[in-house]
Amino acid sequence: MNPLLDRIQTSLLDLVGQFIQLLPGIVIGLVVLLLTRYAAQVAQRVVRKMTQRLVPSRSLQLLAVQVTRIGTWVLGFIIAAVVAFPDLRLGDVIGLLGLGSVAIGFAFQDIFKNFLAGILLLVEEPFRLGDQVMMCDYEGTVEAIKIRSTQLRTYTGEMVEIPNAIVFTNPVRVLTAYRSRRTDLDIGVDYTTPLPLAKQTFLAVVSRAEGVLSDPAPEVDVVGFGDSSIDFKVRYWTTPHIGDVRRIKSQVSMALKAACDEAGISIPYPIRTVHMFDQTQFNESERLTNSADVRDGAR
Structure with missing residues (x-):
């Protein structure tokens, strides 16, 4: 030892x-x-x-x-x-x-996959810092593009980190990619309303609304006949940021309602017609009993 x-x-x-x-x-x-x-x-x-x-x-x-x-x-x-x-x-x-x-x-293949996807996102730039996007069921502003993940700040003030590999391989809607963005606003009028009058009224309101762009020009179209109204769609363009879109949409909606009141154009409620009738006329058991009595009397 x-x-x-x-x-x-x-x-x-x-x-x-x-x-x-x-x-x-x-x-x-x-x-x-x-x-x-x-x-x-x-x-x-x-x-x-x-x-x-x-x-x-x-x-x-x-x-x-x-x-x-x-x-x-x-x-x-x-x-x-x-x-x-x-x-x-x-x-x-x-x-x-x-x-x-x-x-x-x-x-660590997932980590390296996110690393390479982050480099490709930074090089190709499908979106940039500060863009407002929709990706993976989340919508918000791009705060940072890191090597591993993309940081998104939602409109409610929450921070979401999405792995770059998921961002790179899934569709991404870039809401601020262009200088303008279209908003579609639905409005219905009573069936007794003259349609040219309604169209001219809506077009005049949206054309002079603050924040609505003149190029592309606003449009007003009849899109269908509803149960209780003739449906119009008002289309106009604004700057693409969500704050401007929401603010201008609210202003245009209030202006359209005021213009309808001034022009005497009715925006109808959903209408249901109820018919009342005497149920005894359609009582099947009583009708069958009467028919049986008639047959017995004939015998």
């Missing part, structure tokens, strides 16, 4: 000695990582200022900043590993990173 204990003791002393020899390098490596954190912050600020001057797209500015941060940290880790383990050559580090990337890729 003594030779075995001596061998274990010798091995432990060797490990302790190697650790003591590596300790300065490990400490320096930790210092390098701390400096890397500071360097990443400085590099992000520098790249942000440069891209703001040279690159007009906010999405590409964000992409450049995020790539700079990741690249700085990767470089810092490589330097720290080489300093902490002097026998480890740069080629060995790159080889380990290559082998590790395969294993990490299988383990």
Whole structure:
């Protein structure tokens, strides 16, 4: 047992000695990582200022900043590993990173999928920061496009984070992609109303409403005959932001109601006609009894 204990003791002393020899390098490596954190912050600020001057797209500015941060940290880790383990050559580090990337890729494939989708979203720019969009049953303003997810602020003040892979592979409605947006407003009039009068009245109201664009011009069309009204559809264009759309729609609705009152145009309630009649005339059992009595009398 003594030779075995001596061998274990010798091995432990060797490990302790190697650790003591590596300790300065490990400490320096930790210092390098701390400096890397500071360097990443400085590099992000520098790249942000440069891209703001040279690159007009906010999405590409964000992409450049995020790539700079990741690249700085990767470089810092490589330097720290080489300093902490002097026998480890740069080629060995790159080889380990290559082998590790395969294993990490299988383990974190969803994360890398979102990462690549985030880069494609920032490069292709199907929507931009500040756009109002509808995606994955959510509607709101795009607050940030990160490497992993897209942040959406709903109109009720809630923050929603949607993975970039889902955003990239699903339809997205960009409500502020163009300078104007159309609103369709339904209104019905009584069947006794002269239709040309109603159309001219509605068109005049919507044309002079504040916030309604003259190009494209507003339209008023008869779209159908309802149960109790002749249905019109008023179409007009406004700036695309939801706040303007809602405010102008409210103003146009109130103006249409006031114009109908002034012109004597009736907006009818749903009408139901109820016919009352004497049920005894349709009493089947009494009719059958009377018929039987007549037959018996004839016999």
